[in-house]
Amino acid sequence: MLKVLVSGVSGQLGSEIKAISTLYPQYDFTFADRSMLDLSNLCKMEDFFEGKIFDAIINCAAYTAVDKAESEIDFADTINHRFVSMLAKIAKKKNTLLIHLSTDYVFDGKNYRPYIESDPSDPQGVYGCTKRDGENAILSVAPCNTIIIRTSWVYSSFGNNFVKTMLRLGHERDNLGVIFDQVGTPTYARDLAQAILDILPQINNTKPEIYHYSNEGAASWYDFAKAIFELSSVTCQVNPITTDQYPTPASRPHYSLLNKSKIKNDFNLSIPYWRDSLKECLNTLGEIK
Incomplete structure (x- = not known):
């Protein structure tokens, strides 16, 4: 039975994995929240791992407050970069498989086709920069049996997200303005959680690999x-509105479709269409009568 540590269990993806x-049943899970593994206290990281043996670590922990990151630069960097760097070193030292979650925000959003893993990163805000730096830290440490999974527009029946916000506002208001000139793919965290647990025993690489995962299809936030x-x-x-009509502290990628051919081919994955997964999530939330 594989011993699997899941960090960031209180977040959307960690909650779905749990x-x-x-x-x-083939996995013996340890679910760590911040009371067990304080991401902001790097000095205590090694204390947490002392005497513990894990076959795999799934790092769902992240600083994801995109706009607040513009003013909380050091805090975002601690969690998304420095914590990840130490985690990679621990994984290498202990020969532990590592799955790390990253984001479409590492790209500038100016592409004309879905991004592939080898496309150059060019984040446009603090959040994206810290996530890119976390990726680079892993690549630099280069632990074996490590993969980085970039994903996009994550939502879930757990936590705060776009789906829950729209449902709340939709019940409160008669009309809403939603951005139509940013295009990507909504990703149901439960699909991503299942994909991670399905591919885990297949991971066998000598250097870190980057993969893309989102649901299939494309949509704007308006769609x-x-x-x-x-x-x-x-x-x-x-009502459709432009990005300029809804200014935010951090810029968002206008185009962040991810090409998923690599992860589908390497692990024989079948990925659901985004509207089908949205329907499942809404059903879980009790919003479909």
């Missing part, structure tokens, strides 16, 4: 909101 963990209301039968007028 929710489906009983479906994977995403329209689908949420349509599937949940919420009556709310959605």
